[in-house]
Amino acid sequence: MKYILTGTSGFVGKEILAQALSNPLITSLLILSRRPLPNISSLDPRIKVIVLENFLSYPDALKSEFTGVKAVLWALGGSNTNPTPKGKCDEVEVQYPLTLARALIEASKTSAEHVCHVVKIRFLLISGTFSVRDQEKPLWLLKEGRKARGLAETRLLELAEKSGNFEAVVIKCGYVLKKDNVVPELLVGFSKQAIRVDELAAAMVELAVMGSGSKTIRNAELRSLGKRLLKEQMERDK
Structure with missing residues (x-):
């Protein structure tokens, strides 16, 4: 099956890519990037890097590449430690993922005219524990980024409610x-607000491939799933 990944040059995106390439069920991986990624393109024949100058526009020629896409792993955007530049939050955190989601839905409708069965698209959005969906809630710290990510969550979930062929999963x-x-592992678990990047990546790839049954996946569940998957990988590699 075909999957889309964004943010591969970032800390989390790189690890998601590594986990995705270790999964044999992922037979095609489209990487959306602002610039060519020759080092990544040569990693695996399943990879196709699509250089996209504008994440707010998907031409028809590009939409044709979206036929058969099963899931999106969206790892593009800021974080609490590396926030999106002020004034760019709405564009990067909200409009970028929404534009891709709408393009995928439109492409799936076109595909439905020619095939009997259309794959339901699953969109996994990396957000954060501290994102806030209530846009009126007063915040003292990092309010622009937290509210922007919360708004992206809301808009994607609303889009999923309206479309029978689109599923949003908030990470x-x-x-x-x-x-x-x-x-120490004990402190990471005790904090309940931290996760190792390989745990997050392993959990995300599994959720993209197998589904979740839930619209929002929180940190504790991500850690538990990721730790189990990594342990199973280690046992297989022995």
């Missing part, structure tokens, strides 16, 4: 640590 991860971070 409410906590503070993302390096996989070899020296923070």
Whole structure:
């Protein structure tokens, strides 16, 4: 099946790519990027990098590439530690993922005219534990980014309600640590607001491939799933 990944040059996106390439059920991977990624393109024959100058516009020629897409792993945007520049939050955090979602829905409708069975599109949006959907709620810290990500969650979930062929899954991860971070496992678990990047990536790929049954996946569930999957991988590799 075909999958779309964004943000592969970022900390989380790189790890998601590694996990995606280890999954044999992913037979095609479209990577949307602002610039060519020769090092990534050569990693695996399943990869196709699509250079997109404007994440607010998807021409018809590009939409034809979306035929058969099963899921999107959206890892593009800011975070609490690396926020989106002021004044760009709405565009990057809200409009970028929404524009792709609408393009995918439109492409799936075109496909439905020619085939009997159309794959339901699953859109996994990395947001954050501290994102806020209530746009009127007063906030003291990082309010622009937190509200923008909360608005993106709301808009994607609304889009899913209106479309029978689109599913939105909000990934409410906590503070993302390096996989070899020296923070003791006990403290990471005790905080309940942290997750190692390989745990997050493994969980996201599994949810993209197998589905979730839930519209919002929180940090504790992501950690539990990711830890189990990584343990199973280690046992298989022995």
